[in-house]
Amino acid sequence: MELRKYLLPGLISVTLLSGCSLFSGEEDVVKMAPLPTVENQFNPQEAWSTSVGDGIGDFYSNLHPAWQDGTVYAADRFGVVKALDASNGEEKWKVDLSEKTGFFSKNHSALLSGGITAAGSLLYIGSERGVIYALNSADGSINWQTNVAGEALSRPVVSDGLVLVHTSNGMLQGLDQNSGAVKWSVNLDMPALSLRGESAPAVAFGGAIVGGDNGRVSAVILNQGQLIWQQRISQPSGATEIDRLSDVDTTPVIVNGVVYALAYNGNLTALDLRSGQILWKREIGGVKDLIVDAGRIYLIDQDDRVIALNADGGVAIWRQSDLLHRNLTSPVLFNGYLVVGDSEGYLHWLNTTDGRFVAQQKVDSSGFQSEPVVASDKLVIQSKDGEVYAITR
Numbered sequence: 311m312e313l314r315k316y317l318l319p320g321l322i323s324v325t326l327l328s329g330c331s332l333f334s335g336e337e338d339v340v341k342m343a344p345l346p347t348v349e350n351q352f353n354p355q356e357a358w359s360t361s362v363g364d365g366i367g368d369f370y371s372n373l374h375p376a377w378q379d380g381t382v383y384a385a386d387r388f389g390v391v392k393a394l395d396a397s398n399g400e401e402k403w404k405v406d407l408s409e410k411t412g413f414f415s416k417n418h419s420a421l422l423s424g425g426i427t428a429a430g431s432l433l434y435i436g437s438e439r440g441v442i443y444a445l446n447s448a449d450g451s452i453n454w455q456t457n458v459a460g461e462a463l464s465r466p467v468v469s470d471g472l473v474l475v476h477t478s479n480g481m482l483q484g485l486d487q488n489s490g491a492v493k494w495s496v497n498l499d500m501p502a503l504s505l506r507g508e509s510a511p512a513v514a515f516g517g518a519i520v521g522g523d524n525g526r527v528s529a530v531i532l533n534q535g536q537l538i539w540q541q542r543i544s545q546p547s548g549a550t551e552i553d554r555l556s557d558v559d560t561t562p563v564i565v566n567g568v569v570y571a572l573a574y575n576g577n578l579t580a581l582d583l584r585s586g587q588i589l590w591k592r593e594i595g596g597v598k599d600l601i602v603d604a605g606r607i608y609l610i611d612q613d614d615r616v617i618a619l620n621a622d623g624g625v626a627i628w629r630q631s632d633l634l635h636r637n638l639t640s641p642v643l644f645n646g647y648l649v650v651g652d653s654e655g656y657l658h659w660l661n662t663t664d665g666r667f668v669a670q671q672k673v674d675s676s677g678f679q680s681e682p683v684v685a686s687d688k689l690v691i692q693s694k695d696g697e698v699y700a701i702t703r
Contacts, residue, residue, distance in 0.1 A: 343614075343634040345656065348670040354657065356673070357688055357700040358399035363390035365696030366679065370506050371423050372464055373435075374680035375690050375698060378428040378447070382685055385435060386696045389420030391450055396685050399700060405450035407435075407443060423461065424475075429468035432487075436462025442475055444490060456490035458483050463506065464561075469513040470532045476508045482520055482528075484535055494535025498522040507559040507597060514564045514583065519571075521558025527571045527579075529586060539586035544576025544595075563602045565621065572596050574612060578624060592624040599640040599681065601648075608648055608662070614638045616650065618665060628665035633658065640681035644689045645703050651678030651691055657701065673699055 363386025366373055375384040377396060385391040389408035392401055409418040424436030432453055433445040438461045444453040460477035467474040472493065473485040480500035484493045500523055509521030511530075517538070518530045525544035530537055543558065555575050562571045568589065569581040577591040578600075594617065600609035606627065607619045614637065616630040637653035647668060648660040655677045659669035676695035683690045689701040 340635050342636055342653075343632060345654070346632040346658075346667060346670070348658075348667040350670065351668045352703060354659070354669055354671045354689075355702050357702045359697055359699045360394060360399045360401070361696055362386055362392050362394075362692065362698050363388055363696045365676070365692065365694050367694065370679070372507065372680060373422055373425065373692075374465075375683050375692050376426040376428040376433065377683055377685035377690060380686075381447070382683075382690055382698065382700070383426045383428055383433055383447070384692055384698045385422050385426055387419065387422055389422060391422075391426075391433070391435065391445065393447070393450065394698065396688065396690075396700070399698070403450045405445070407452075423463050425465050427466045427468060434466040434468065434473055436464075436466055436475060438463070440477065442466060442473065442485065442490065444473070454490035456485055456492065458485070458492070459495060464508040464510040467511050467513060467518075469518070470516060472532060474511045474513070474518055474532075476511060476520055478506075478508060480523060482511065482518070482530060484532065496528075496530055496535055496537055498526070498528055499524045507557070509559050510561045512562045512564050512569070519562045519564060519569050519583070521560060521562060521571055521573070523557045523559075525558060525573055525576060527558060527562060527569065527581060527586070529583075541579075541581055541586040541588065543571055543579040543581075543588075543591065544573035557597070559597045561599050563600060565602045568621075570600065570602055570607060570621070572600055572609060578607070578609065578619070580621075580624065590624050592619070592626075598638065601641055601643060603643055606662070608641050608643075610638050610641060610650065616641065616648070616660060616665060618662070630660060630665040630667075632667075637677075637679075639678050639691075642682045642684060642689070644682070644684050649682055649689060651682060653677040653679070655693065657682070657689075657691070671701070673701070 362384040366387045382394040392404045407420040421438035423438045427434040435443045459481035460479035480498045482496045511518040511520040526540045528540045558573045560572045567583045578594040579591040580589040596611045598610040618627040639651040655674035657671045674693035676693045692698045
């Protein structure tokens with residue numbers, strides 16, 4: 311069995327039966343923290359909900375909704391893509407990207423996995439089949455589709471006339487935004503074993519900053535596809551294969567000339583944008599995207615602690631440890647609160663000042679994997695079974 315790319319971030323947070331550890335042969339039991347008791351300071355309300363296909367099921371996927379100009383765009387793994395009115399959830403259009411194949415014209419799943427990204431008049435979605443689709447946001451028709459170097463597990467990023475795609479085999483590719491033609495490719499190198507997931511690039515000043523499965527953060531010039539610096543922020547170490555995983559699967563964040571990046575089994579690291587020089591680092595690992603806002607960093611570590619740190623030096627401000635191993639989504643800031651979803655379908659609202667819970671809401675029984683999306687005055691989140699919810703304060 312090929313293990314590279316078949317280790318999920320959630321694998322570390324499941325319960326392994328006694329004597330059945332995949333790598334060490336030792337008993338390794340990880341228990342999900344019980345649901346914390348929260349006295350709601352307010353009661354979040356469901357504005358609307360609607361189904362978009364069959365969701366992602368039990369598969370690992372970064373597929374999540376996007377919002378633009380009063381419309382929510384959502385998709386399922388099979389290939390259904392819908393545009394929804396953000397005010398009431400009503401369907402504006404629907405397309406199916408699955409292919410009709412075989413003697414009986416049986417639908418062939420599109421295996422959508424990376425996106426949705428809304429930019430201008432187009433939507434961009436990647437697939438495990440190594441295809442990037444550009445859809446017209448007005449009606450869902452295909453503007454172009456292009457085969458890329460590998461599975462497109464992270465969301466496409468649009469900048470400087472390019473669509474940037476980080477594929478599962480370690481290639482960062484720049485596609486022409488208008489035609490989908492591959493303009494350049496950069497090989498970021500791959501270890502023998504890694505988590506299933508890739509860093510989406512961050513862009514600034516004509517460059518892209520992206521994390522790699524080899525524990526490095528790389529900077530690439532957009533108009534040339536030229537690598538200008540690399541910096542290792544995680545060094546493989548430990549007794550087991552899992553201990554030595556060092557992926558940088560999170561999207562770097564660029565603020566005021568500083569790059570903030572997070573590695574699994576590695577470090578939270580601040581780098582100089584121009585040179586890649588390490589400014590400071592803290593021994594914190596994770597695979598969920600982080601937030602940098604108003605001088606603070608908010609992140610989820612690999613054990614599902616929610617942590618706030620000072621962006622200038624990485625000093626911890628608070629830690630919330632009551633959600634351990636609940637397989638949290640990436641966090642989002644909404645109405646002044648930090649919000650995360652979990653694998654049991656709860657949304658947890660935290661005070662950004664001290665990390666205390668201010669509200670808790672059971673939304674969906676199938677649970678959440680992808681992060682919530684802020685859509686003006688609503689918070690939109692898609693469950694694993696494909697239901698899309700709009701939540702108001």
